[in-house]
Each structure stands twice: as C-alpha cells, then as structure tokens.
Amino acid sequence: MSTAEFEQSVVVLEEEFSTPAQRGPVELEARDVSVWFNTRKVLEGVNLQFPKNTVTALIGPSGCGKSTFIRTLNRLHELLPGAALAGEVLYEGEDIYGPTKDPVHIRLNIGMVFQKPNPFPSMTIRGNVLSGLKLSGMKRSNHDEIVEQTLTSAGLWNEVKDRLGHAAGELSGGQQQRLVIARALAVQPHVLLMDEPCSALDPASTLKIEETIRELSKEITIVIVTHNMQQAVRVADYTAFFLAAENEPGHVVEQGRTTEIFGNPQDQRTLDYVNGRFG
Numbered sequence: 001m002s003t004a005e006f007e008q009s010v011v012v013l014e015e016e017f018s019t020p021a022q023r024g025p026v027e028l029e030a031r032d033v034s035v036w037f038n039t040r041k042v043l044e045g046v047n048l049q050f051p052k053n054t055v056t057a058l059i060g061p062s063g064c065g066k067s068t069f070i071r072t073l074n075r076l077h078e079l080l081p082g083a084a085l086a087g088e089v090l091y092e093g094e095d096i097y098g099p100t101k102d103p104v105h106i107r108l109n110i111g112m113v114f115q116k117p118n119p120f121p122s123m124t125i126r127g128n129v130l131s132g133l134k135l136s137g138m139k140r141s142n143h144d145e146i147v148e149q150t151l152t153s154a155g156l157w158n159e160v161k162d163r164l165g166h167a168a169g170e171l172s173g174g175q176q177q178r179l180v181i182a183r184a185l186a187v188q189p190h191v192l193l194m195d196e197p198c199s200a201l202d203p204a205s206t207l208k209i210e211e212t213i214r215e216l217s218k219e220i221t222i223v224i225v226t227h228n229m230q231q232a233v234r235v236a237d238y239t240a241f242f243l244a245a246e247n248e249p250g251h252v253v254e255q256g257r258t259t260e261i262f263g264n265p266q267d268q269r270t271l272d273y274v275n276g277r278f279g
C-alpha cells in the first residue's frame with residue numbers, strides 16, 4: 001500500500017468510527033457577533049458553530065461576555081436596556097435576527113435554562129412542566145404523556161411521579177433545576193442554552209444534571225456556560241474559551257474539541273486558564 005493509500009484509509013477509518021456527536025450538520029452558528037451595552041463594546045467578532053446534537057461548553061473568566069453571548073443565541077439580549085448587536089446568528093441556516101423572524105417563536109426552538117432555578121414555586125410540579133406550552137399557546141393534547149416524557153428526560157420522573165400535584169417550591173434546588181429543564185423541553189426545542197445551570201447546586205445534583213445533558217444531547221443541541229472545568233470535560237464535545245483583556249471587549253481565544261482545548265491547547269492563555277492559573 002502506498003503512503004497516499006494508507007493515509008486515505010486512515011481518513012476513511014476515522015470517518016467510519018467517529019461518533020455521531022463528532023459529525024452532523026451545523027444547527028446553530030454565530031457569525032461575527034459583536035455586542036454593545038450603550039456605547040461600551042463587550043464582545044468582539046465571535047464566530048462559533050454548534051453542530052447538531054452536540055454539547056458545546058463556553059468557558060472563561062467572569063465578565064468576559066459568556067452570558068451576554070449565550071443570550072444573543074435566542075434573542076434574549078435585545079430585552080436588556082442599552083443592548084445592541086452586530087453580526088448574524090444562523091439557526092438551521094437562517095438569521096434569527098432576520099426581518100421576518102418572531103423572537104417568541106425563536107425562543108420556542110432555542111430554549112434557555114438559567115443559573116438560578118426559576119420554577120413557579122406555588123404552581124404544581126405538573127403545572128410547571130406544562131406552563132411553557134400554555135404560555136406559548138401551543139396546542140398539544142397528550143399532557144400526561146408530555147409530563148412523563150419530559151420529566152423522564154430531565155432525570156426527575158422517578159423522584160416526583162407520586163407527587164405531581166405538589167407545589168414546585170417543595171423540591172430541592174437540584175430538583176427544581178431539573179423541573180425547569182423539563183419545562184423547557186415540553187415545547188420541544190431543538191437547541192437548549194444553559195447558563196451555569198449547576199453553579200447553585202450540590203455535587204450530587206450537578207452530576208444528575210450532567211447525566212441529563214449527555215442524554216439530551218442525543219436529541220438536541222446544547223450550549224452550556226460553565227466555570228467548572230471538570231464539568232466541561234465531562235459533558236462537552238466542543239469547548240470555546242472566551243477572554244476579555246482589561247478594558248477590551250471579550251472574544252473567543254480558542255475553540256475546538258474539548259479534548260484538544262484541555263489536552264493540547266494552541267494558545268498559552270487557554271493552557272493557563274484550563275489549568276486554573278487565572279480566572
């Protein structure tokens with residue numbers, strides 16, 4: 001076999017054995033996204049692709065623009081006072097900021113889970129799961145099925161199936177976060193954005209949520225902001241490292257497969273950050 005043939009066969013083998021998570025089309029893409037609050041530029045020229053059914057971790061020190069960036073991905077950014085944006089966010093190939101796009105519809109396809117679990121505490125567990133559906137006016141009749149399915153996907157069903165009529169406020173923080181994930185799933189999003197979903201949770205709940213994320217990524221595309229480096233390694237197929245120098249807007253220093261970013265980063269700043277030397 002010639003060298004060229006050998007190399008060719010290696011390529012074929014790699015393609016054959018790469019997992020689905022490593023392939024697939026791009027579902028969501030930020031193109032040259034820059035962000036301002038009033039006259040202050042806080043993000044500069046972010047280009048990131050999120051392949052379908054993968055998990056991407058956004059990492060970087062506080063204040064570098066991770067939350068701001070993730071909010072641009074489903075048009076939550078524009079709700080903040082003084083917010084402005086340049087660039088494009090393509091969802092299934094179309095700019096979500098296009099003139100014909102409805103932000104409410106965008107947010108049904110691209111859901112968000114925040115740092116602090118935010119269920120409606122006095123509403124029942126079941127009511128919480130269905131609340132997004134009701135608010136959005138989506139008509140789906142099989143409510144029992146939706147409740148069981150989404151709570152199962154969120155890793156909470158076994159813990160709550162006998163008390164669906166109890167108030168959500170009775171649940172622990174970790175359970176509330178999984179309930180909120182179930183609520184987000186009930187509207188059948190294709191993308192789930194998560195901004196530090198575990199930072200207010202204990203280690204056991206954190207691991208449950210991580211399992212849930214891995215399981216969900218078989219069906220949907222996930223973008224997660226995390227300050228927990230082990231978490232990024234455990235859950236994310238891809239990682240993007242954000243950084244903002246003093247008085248400069250944040251930008252992406254490096255992005256790639258999580259194994260590369262943590263095992264063999266190309267930029268010294270990435271190496272220092274992932275090894276806990278700053279941030």
Ligand SMILES: Nc1ncnc2c1ncn2[C@@H]1O[C@H](COP(=O)(O)OP(=O)(O)O)[C@@H](O)[C@H]1O
Pocket residue numbers: 037042060061062063064065066067068069080081082
């Ligand atoms: N609503 C806002 N109004 C004005 N400035 C903001 C607002 N939200 C965030 N910022 C500023 O934008 C920068 C990025 O913040 P943020 O996206 O929250 O960073 P991170 O999530 O990485 O910690 C910070 O300098 C922050 O002060």
Ligand SMILES: [Mg+2]
Pocket residue numbers: 066067068
């Ligand atoms: Mg943040």
